[in-house]
Amino acid sequence: MTLTIALVNLKPGVGKSTSAVFLGQALYEAGDNPLVVDADKGRSTQRWEELAGGFHFPVISKATRTLHTDIPDLMENRGSLIVDVPQVEDHAGIARSALRICSTWVLPIAPSIIEVDRMFADGTLVEFLDNTQELRTDTGQAPADVVVLLNRTNTARMTKGGPDADVRQLFRDKGFVVLDTQIPHNDDRYRQSGGQRVRAIGTPYERVIRELKQRQAG
Numbered sequence: 001m002t003l004t005i006a007l008v009n010l011k012p013g014v015g016k017s018t019s020a021v022f023l024g025q026a027l028y029e030a031g032d033n034p035l036v037v038d039a040d041k042g043r044s045t046q047r048w049e050e051l052a053g054g055f056h057f058p059v060i061s062k063a064t065r066t067l068h069t070d071i072p073d074l075m076e077n078r079g080s081l082i083v084d085v086p087q088v089e090d091h092a093g094i095a096r097s098a099l100r101i102c103s104t105w106v107l108p109i110a111p112s113i114i115e116v117d118r119m120f121a122d123g124t125l126v127e128f129l130d131n132t133q134e135l136r137t138d139t140g141q142a143p144a145d146v147v148v149l150l151n152r153t154n155t156a157r158m159t160k161g162g163p164d165a166d167v168r169q170l171f172r173d174k175g176f177v178v179l180d181t182q183i184p185h186n187d188d189r190y191r192q193s194g195g196q197r198v199r200a201i202g203t204p205y206e207r208v209i210r211e212l213k214q215r216q217a218g
């Protein structure tokens with residue numbers, strides 16, 4: 001059972017790169033030997049790796065529309081995969097290719113109704129995700145597991161009446177699964193710099209991996 005995870009959203013700045021690195025670290029700590037592919041031309045994950053003097057897993061920059069055919073060769077003996085996908089609104093071709101090769105699609109999003117509205121305006125994202133699911137099933141793949149990850153929440157645990165609860169409900173109304181685990185706002189822990197050692201143990205990202213594995217196991 002191998003996790004292949006794409007971090008994807010319509011918009012930039014939602015926590016895709018941060019989540020890619022911390023989930024990479026969580027997979028490493030779980031012994032799952034991840035490869036992280038930075039498919040964003042901005043190369044911020046690659047840059048973060050340079051600043052940090054390397055991670056416990058390789059980061060490969062590849063921002064092309066042929067990821068679905070290129071990544072299998074890049075995997076070599078790696079046991080799991082994370083792709084940092086560029087924002088769909090500007091790079092749908094690259095994003096589509098990434099989602100074809102990843103069977104778990106994680107959508108990071110801040111718990112803001114306005115952000116969620118924006119995500120679903122004109123049906124852009126939903127249409128894109130649906131079309132890409134069709135592409136997968138047309139080529140004999142199982143549909144991907146699509147989950148929302150609330151990022152930059154006020155609290156580490158879900159609340160009953162806070163902004164995270166409102167947004168959870170909104171997503172549920174739209175037919176989306178929201179992970180139980182949420183990532184609280186924490187400037188110190190999630191800063192993208194060389195000075196900060198990336199550790200996932202004891203953080204919500206460790207729980208995200210556990211939740212995704214449980215979902216995959218059915």
Ligand SMILES: Nc1ncnc2c1ncn2[C@@H]1O[C@H](COP(=O)(O)OP(=O)(O)OP(=O)(O)O)[C@@H](O)[C@H]1O
Binds near residue numbers: 011016192
């Ligand atoms: N939970 C968090 N707490 C505090 N800051 C966070 C958190 N998650 C992300 N950030 C910060 O928010 C900014 C955007 O995050 P990140 O770069 O991961 O988003 P992104 O979706 O990859 O953006 P882009 O589309 O520009 O590549 C970064 O400065 C990051 O350090």
Ligand SMILES: [Mg+2]
Binds near residue numbers: 018040044084
């Ligand atoms: Mg990024």
